[in-house]
Amino acid sequence: MTLQIPADLLPADGRFGSGPSKVPAGRLEALAATGVSLMGTSHRQQPVKDLVQRVRSGLAELFALPDGYEVVLGNGGSVAFFDLVTYALVRERSQHAVFGEFGKKFAKATKAAPWLADPVMVEAAPGALAVPSYDAGVDVYAWTHNETSTGVMAPVARPEGASADQLTIVDATSAAGGLPLDPIQADVYFFAPQKSFASDGGLWLALLSPAALARAEEIAASGRHIPSFFGLTAAIKQSRAGQTVNTPAVATLFLMAEQLDWMNAQGGLAGMVARTTASAEALYTWAEKSDYATPFVPDPAHRSLVVGTVELDPAIDKDAVRATLAANGVVDLDAYRGIGTNQLRIAMYPSVDAADVAALTACLDWVVERL
Numbered sequence: 001m002t003l004q005i006p007a008d009l010l011p012a013d014g015r016f017g018s019g020p021s022k023v024p025a026g027r028l029e030a031l032a033a034t035g036v037s038l039m040g041t042s043h044r045q046q047p048v049k050d051l052v053q054r055v056r057s058g059l060a061e062l063f064a065l066p067d068g069y070e071v072v073l074g075n076g077g078s079v080a081f082f083d084l085v086t087y088a089l090v091r092e093r094s095q096h097a098v099f100g101e102f103g104k105k106f107a108k109a110t111k112a113a114p115w116l117a118d119p120v121m122v123e124a125a126p127g128a129l130a131v132p133s134y135d136a137g138v139d140v141y142a143w144t145h146n147e148t149s150t151g152v153m154a155p156v157a158r159p160e161g162a163s164a165d166q167l168t169i170v171d172a173t174s175a176a177g178g179l180p181l182d183p184i185q186a187d188v189y190f191f192a193p194q195k196s197f198a199s200d201g202g203l204w205l206a207l208l209s210p211a212a213l214a215r216a217e218e219i220a221a222s223g224r225h226i227p228s229f230f231g232l233t234a235a236i237k238q239s240r241a242g243q244t245v246n247t248p249a250v251a252t253l254f255l256m257a258e259q260l261d262w263m264n265a266q267g268g269l270a271g272m273v274a275r276t277t278a279s280a281e282a283l284y285t286w287a288e289k290s291d292y293a294t295p296f297v298p299d300p301a302h303r304s305l306v307v308g309t310v311e312l313d314p315a316i317d318k319d320a321v322r323a324t325l326a327a328n329g330v331v332d333l334d335a336y337r338g339i340g341t342n343q344l345r346i347a348m349y350p351s352v353d354a355a356d357v358a359a360l361t362a363c364l365d366w367v368v369e370r371l
C-alpha cells in the first residue's frame with residue numbers, strides 16, 4: 001500500500017527533474033493555439049524566421065549581450081556542441097576544469113580528437129569545484145557553469161593572466177538563465193532549451209564573442225576537415241538570417257520563445273536569479289536543519305542555485321522515498337548515475353516556485369517519518 005501524502009502538503013507542481021524540466025502551465029496550450037500558422041509550415045518562410053529571431057533577441061535581452069556578441073544556434077544539443085568545439089574552435093590544445101560527469105564528457109571529446117593535442121586537465125572530486133588556471137600552452141579554457149551531475153556551480157571568470165587569444169568556452173546547459181553571468185567573461189557560453197528555458201531538447205544555442213567568431217573563421221579557413229553538422233561558420237551565417245543549417249524543431253523554438261518572454265518580463269536575469277536563490281535557500285536551509293538529510297556539496301559557496309543535491313542518512317531507503325513521492329505526483333528526484341551514495345537531486349530552475357521546493361521538503365519529512 002502506498003502512503004498518500006496529505007493534499008495540503010503537496011507542491012502545486014511536482015516536477016523537479018533536472019532535464020527535461022518543468023514546462024509552466026499554459027505553454028502547451030499556447031503552442032496548440034498557434035495552430036497551422038506555425039506547425040507544419042516551411043522553416044524557410046517568414047513565420048519560422050521570425051520565431052528564430054524572437055529566440056535570438058530574447059536571449060540578447062536576457063543576457064544584456066555586449067556589442068559584437070552574437071546568438072548562434074543549431075541542431076544536436078549540448079553534447080553535439082562538445083564535438084563542434086573540437087572541430088570548429090580548438091586550435092591545438094584545450095584545458096578543461098572537470099568536477100563532474102558533464103565536464104568529463106566535454107574533456108573526453110577533445111581528448112578523442114586525433115587532430116588535437118591531449119587536453120590539460122584540472123580536476124576535482126564530485127562535490128568539490130575545479131577552476132581553470134593560466135597555461136601558456138592552451139588556446140581554449142573549458143569548464144561547466146553548473147555541474148548538473150553533482151550540484152556544484154562555478155564562477156564564470158577568465159583565468160588571471162589569460163591572453164585575448166585564449167578562448168573561454170563554458171558549458172552552461174543547466175546554468176544559463178538561472179545563474180548570474182557577466183557575459184564579457186565568456187567567449188562561448190552554450191546551452192540547450194530543456195533546462196531553465198522550459199522547452200524540449202535537441203538544439204544548441206551559443207553566445208559568441210568577437211574573438212570566438214574570429215576563431216571560427218580562422219579554423220574554417222585552415223583546411224581542417226569539418227563535417228557540416230559540426231560546422232560553426234555556416235551556423236553563424238544561417239543564424240543571422242533567422243535560419244538553421246538543417247531543419248530545427250519548431251515547437252521547441254516556440255516554447256523557448258515563450259519562456260524568454262516570461263523571463264524578460266519578470267526582471268530578466270536578475271529576476272530569475274532571485275527566484276533560483278529563493279528556491280536554493282529553502283532547500284539548503286531545510287537540509288542543514290534536518291536530522292536525516294545534509295547538503296552533498298560541503299562548501300556553501302559552491303552549492304548550486306539551480307540543481308540541488310542532498311545526501312540522506314544511509315538508514316533511509318532513498319528508492320522507497322522516491323517511489324512514494326512519485327506515486328503522489330512528485331517526480332524526477334533521481335541523483336545522477338553514480339554520484340553520492342544515498343542522494344536526491346532537485347532542479348530549481350526559474351520556472352520552479354520556491355514555495356514548491358519548501359513543500360517538497362515538507363513532503364520528504366512526512367514520508368521519511370512514516371516509511
Ligand SMILES: *Cc1c(COP(=O)(O)O)cnc(C)c1O
Nearest residue numbers: 019077078079102148173174192
Ligand atoms: C543536460 C546537460 C548536457 C547535455 O545536454 P544535451 O542537450 O542533452 O546534449 C550537457 N551539459 C550539462 C551541464 C547539462 O546539464
